[in-house]
Amino acid sequence: MQTPELRFLGERPARGRVVLSGARVVNLVDRADSWPGPGRLHMGGFAYENLVPRGPFPLALRLRWVDAASAEYNPEPYERLAAVLREGGVDEDAREVLLAKQRRRRESLPLAAKLWGYAQDWTVAYGYRPGRAAVWMAVLWAAGSLAFARTVHPPLKSGEHPDWNPALFALDLLLPVIDLGQVGFWQLRGGWQWLSTAFILLGWILATTVAAGATRTLRRS
Known part of the structure; x- marks a missing residue:
């Protein structure tokens, strides 16, 4: 079916199905309370x-x-709804639609992929809210700086180490690629080893989710 305009303005049908598969229209004129629910x-x-x-x-x-x-x-x-919204200049709503698409897709994935999806959602909302990454980084950096400032750790080799800087040390743990010259010079024992390992893992998770979101954004554009 192809028509310049489709009007769907009646009362919500009590039974039966509405089948629009394959139809093409220019203008869809509708009301929110006219459409049937799931499965129909x-x-x-x-x-x-x-x-x-x-x-x-x-x-x-x-x-x-x-x-x-x-x-x-x-x-x-x-994708059709997002494209129409984007063409209408409502980019923010289009991003919300694409985010909803990823969340709906997550429901169909196996457990491991579903958990990875939750990680991407919580950190950068699948790339549609990249500002979240900066917030997570700031929170983790502040928490790490305060934690590692509680004590000065002994160096691995005397005279072959930079000055102890808890803020730089925490940031060095969180940034998986950039070397700030703090990690690898200090003896971390007990719970401090576990904490530093956790920060390294969190840094990698954050970086990977940001990269996945950026890749998705580039594909979309």
């Missing part, structure tokens, strides 16, 4: 160029609309 809406291959809502249709309800489009994960309705 099929939009595979449904293409529209403009959304013309009649009445309030906030993004949260629009996301429920695409969620209801398929019982299993299908990226197409999310």
Whole structure:
């Protein structure tokens, strides 16, 4: 089916299904309370160029609309909605739609991939909120600086070490690629070894999730 305009403005159907698979329209004129719920809406291959809502249709309800489009994960309705929003200049809403797509995809993944998805979500929201990475880094750096400032650790070799700087030491642990010249010169014993190892792992997790998010953003652009 191809038509310049599709109007979906009636009352929500009490039974039956709405099948728009393969349809192509220019303008989709609709109301939030007209669409059926999950399992009764099929939009595979449904293409529209403009959304013309009649009445309030906030993004949260629009996301429920695409969620209801398929019982299993299908990226197409999310990507179509994001593209239309981006064309309309609503970039922030488009990013929210793509973030919702990743979260829906996560539900279909095995446990290990699902846990990795949660890590990406909590840190940088799958790359759609990159400012989170700076917040996490600042929090971890501050916590590490305070923790390592509680004591001065003895050097591994006398006379062959920089001055002890807890802030630089914590940052050196968190940055997996950059060498600030603090790690590898001090004797860390007991719980301090575990703490430093935890900071190294957290730094790698943060760096990897940022890289994954950046890759996803570049592919999108």
